[in-house]
Amino acid sequence: MKRLTLAALLAATPAVAQDLVTRDRVGLPDAPNVMTFRLTPYDLYSADAATAEHFAGLFTEFIRARPDWRIETQLQTGDIGPEQARLLQQSQAGRGPDCAMVDSSQLALFRDMGVLQPMNMVFSQDEVADLFPYVREAVTNEAGDVLAWWWFTDLRVLYRDTSVVPEAPATWEEAQAAARAAADAGREGLLFNAGRWEGTAFDWLANFWAQGGRLVDDAGAPVFGAGENRAAFLAAIAYYRDLVESGAAPARVTSITNYDAFNAAAAAGSAAMFVGGNWQYGQLRETLPEAQFANWAVSELPGPTADQRATGTGGWAIAALSEDPAKRALCGEMAKEIYAGPGNAYQGLLPTSAALYDEYDAYDGPEFDLFAEALRNGVARPGAAIYPEISNQIQILLGDVLSGSAEPEAALDAAFEAAKAAHARQ
Amino acid sequence: MTARGPAPADGRPWPWLVPAVLVLAAFYAVPVADVLRLAFSDATLVRPPERWTTAALSALLADPALPAVLRTTILFTAVNVIALQVFGLLIALTLVRGEARGLRGMTAFRTLVLAAWVVPGIANGLIWQMLFDEAPYGTLNSLLGLAGFGPVAWLSDPEMALVSAVIANLWQGTAFSMIVFYAARKGIDPVLYEVAALDGASPWRTFRSVTLPLLRTAVAVNTVLVTVQTLNTFDSILALTGGGPGRATEVLALFTFNTVFYNLDLAGGSVLALMLFVVAMAMAVLVHGWLGRAR
Structure with a gap:
């Protein structure tokens, strides 16, 4: 009743x-x-x-x-x-x-x-x-x-203004060349998160995972700084560092701590490419004038080779x-x-x-066809208690390396030791 | 004229003090004791303490990141404390002088300065993040560009990022110092300034020989308060830079926050919180001792 x-x-x-x-x-x-x-x-x-x-x-x-x-x-x-x-x-x-x-x-x-x-x-x-x-x-x-x-x-993809970058870069080398050419033409070549927040580590990890890198072992202990993982880690850092040092990416990436910055750059017409989330496609469609939006396209994130791709899900x-x-x-x-x-x-x-x-x-x-295709290479963050600290260390490491405050090898050593010490205390 | 009779607390103060002591104990001493307990345990954010240990303290002392964090904290705090006093005093004296001369708009000026003070730390960080935006259309860099300067790497350059964090903190914190100095300055007997004027003292001499000595207590109290406030600052930095690039702007309070919420290390965070507590208490005791000697 x-x-x-x-x-x-x-x-x-x-x-x-x-x-x-x-x-x-x-x-x-x-x-x-x-x-x-x-x-x-x-x-x-x-x-x-x-x-x-x-x-x-x-x-x-x-x-x-x-x-x-x-x-x-x-x-x-x-x-x-x-x-x-x-x-x-x-x-x-x-x-x-x-x-x-x-x-x-x-x-x-x-x-x-x-x-x-x-x-x-x-x-x-x-x-x-x-x-x-x-x-x-x-x-x-x-x-x-x-x-x-x-x-x-969700997943990370490469957005590009096709009026500046007509062909989707499939490799790191192609991405750097296209971004460098766009920078020479007065645009910000390739934008990505590199400030101190989770998005920085998550977006960058695709480059590590594309080489088969592993952050933790089956027991949840950090392994990213040793053996083959170390080589993959350093190669992925070198990709980002080269982008900044060559001018393909602006130095300001170390201050970018949200995805909205990319929407703003696209709206202002200042960016040629950026690493963003799939959800931004709809946001760009709502934000940009129809003609401007028509120039933007998405593709899978570039890998070390065209066959080595990954994206964080x-x-x-x-x-x-x-x-x-x-x-x-x-x-x-x-x-x-x-x-x-x-x-x-x-x-x-x-x-x-x-x-x-x-x-x-x-x-x-x-x-959505592209997103579905890219999801086949999707990698989820490890469900280990140490992951937030590993992410924290990657954020610090990228900030230090890209701003010229540390060398990749030393920064990786410091990050790995810090993650291992934190894991031991957990 | 009659002499004052016995006050209720004369002779037996404890019954009157107990309520205040209980409140202070409940709201201040108990949390501090709990932090002390956690600091010497193996507690994490997802596991309650199981045993007593000094492992968290040892791990913290061996942490290679700690010296850099302490350096950043000392620099950030020292520059802020000095600048907050200078700017607070300047604005307070300007206000008093403006009011003495009957200038219009002094209330609006005071309100404007106070407006920054009521802005939450997170909002303060976000406001300055927008202003410092280094994109080609960033506010401050665009203005500098119009004047033929820049662009400045406000947040992406490690050294400049710390300067930017100081600017954001000063913008918000100056109002507090201004209030302290404004109240203290208003409490100085105007006759002293009339005498100084009759003696032909210059403005600088008046400031040095009358205003500054009589503001000594206010300076001491303000030093303690703004030092503690600045040491505890983390929300505006969290929103502005997150502590980056790298650890360039990671102060002790933010390091504590990260230790607890990213590393889930409750014991380690408690050790760091104790460190902040000890530094703040040491500052208070030092200033108290200095004031005692000065009397």
């Missing part, structure tokens, strides 16, 4: 419907069942009004079908490392939210710490089987439990942290019904299930 009353109330007036989504709640304020949900600020609470409105509609529809539930939302900032560390710590202490967005690179750590709760009741075996292999491996355990739902993935997962079966189910249903399908299609994010690419028209564009 109470459920019927709530359902009637939800459908009653537009004013009530508007109140179903607030800054800290989805659903009626007096709904008897409560699930807390910690989310990122990129969808329901996006700074982009259209995105926020679209997700508010999806959440409204979702909660109308579940009138006796209230979702209390908690916003996490974009400072991923500290936010995820705090989330893990709170979950271990039993003070975490019931459901949360977990960065894909942190999934293994959360899994190893035993805080992820199965959501098997929501996802069928066929749906799990349809996930990309590296995604399926990350979200399931040996028993086959679905411990999280990695609802979108990331994305976010939704995981249940509560042991309550009803909350685990609601968490999974939210991931499935809001985020993995219609939410991804609206934002142009890359689903992790092959079937969803056919289900939505949003993925008909030619760029």
Whole structure:
């Protein structure tokens, strides 16, 4: 009876419907069942009004079908490392939210710490089987439990202004030559992240992975500074250093700490190429005048040779942290019904299930063929507790080398020793 | 005229002090004790302490990054503390002089300076990051270009990046020093300045012989406060440079933050927090001792 009353109330007036989504709640304020949900600020609470409105509609529809539930939302900032560390710590202490967005690179750590709760009741075996292999491996355990739902993935690609760089560079050498020629023509040849933040390490790692390099061994210990990994590491550093020293990339790359800088450079017409994320394609289409956007194209990241390619794959997962079966189910249903399908299609994010690419028209564009092709060379960051510190050391190393403060060999030695010392203390 | 009667606290002060002591203990002493406990443990952010150990302290002392971080911290703090005092004092004296002469706009000037103070550290870093943008369309470099200068590698050059971080901190922190000096200067008896004027003292002589000596306490207190504030600065640097390029702008507070949240090393971060605490306490004790001798 109470459920019927709530359902009637939800459908009653537009004013009530508007109140179903607030800054800290989805659903009626007096709904008897409560699930807390910690989310990122990129969808329901996006700074982009259209995105926020679209997700508010999806959440409204979702909660109308579940009138006796209230979702209390908690916003996490974009400072991923500290936010995820705090989330893990709170979950271990039993003070975490019931459901949360977990960065894909942190999934293994959360899994190893035993805080992820199965959501098997929501996802069928066929749906799990349809996930990309590296995604399926990350979200399931040996028993086959679905411990999280990695609802979108992303990758790094090379953007180029075809009026300056007509042909896509396939190798490092070709990229440097094209960037050098663009610089001679008065443009910034090739831009990439090299400031002190996660994007710097993640984007650059593609060059290391393309040579088969490994950051950690099977036990999660750092190995990037020894043996064949060391040679691959130094070669990848030399690629970036040569870009800067030759003028193919401006020295200011060591101050770039966000992807928006590339959109701004593209809009200003100052950049010829940049290493960016697949999501920026849609942003450029929205930002640039049609004629200017028509000049921009994407291609796979160049490798040491045309056959050696890699790209870093990331994305976010939704995981249940509560042991309550009803909350685990609601968490999974939210991931499935809001985020993995219609939410991804609206934002142009890359689903992790092959079937969803056919289900939505949003993925008909030619760029998605390229993204799908590049994903075949996708490499996820290692799910080891030491990864954030390795990333930190790579950021320091690249900043030092590219600004001329350190030699690559010495910088690598320092980074490797620091990572090993940190691992020993973990 | 009658003599003052006994005050409630005369003879038995403890009942009156206990509430304040309890509040201070709960909100200050307990967290400090907890940091001390964690510093001598093996705690990480994902594992509670399991045993007592000095391993975190030993690892920190052996960390080759620490000397560079300390050098950056000392340089950043020293330059900021000196510049904050100088600029704060200059603005405060300008305000007082402007008010004494009845100049219009002094309130607006004071408000403008204070506006920077209320900006959160993260926002401060982001504002200056936009201004220092080294792209061909960056704000400051474009202005310099119009004047025939630049471009300047504000954030990509390791040495210049530290200068940029100092500028951002000064912009925000000067208001606090200005308030301290403004209040202290307003507290000086105007008769002293009238006497100095009658004696024909020059403005510099008046400043040196009247204003500065009477601001001595304010200078000492302000030194302690801005030193502690500057030592704890990390949010504006985090947003401005993240500590880079390399470790060029990584001060001790940011190093502590990175140790805890990237390295997940709660014990190591606690050792660093203790180090900050000890430095701040040493500063306070030194200044307190200096003030005591001066009296």
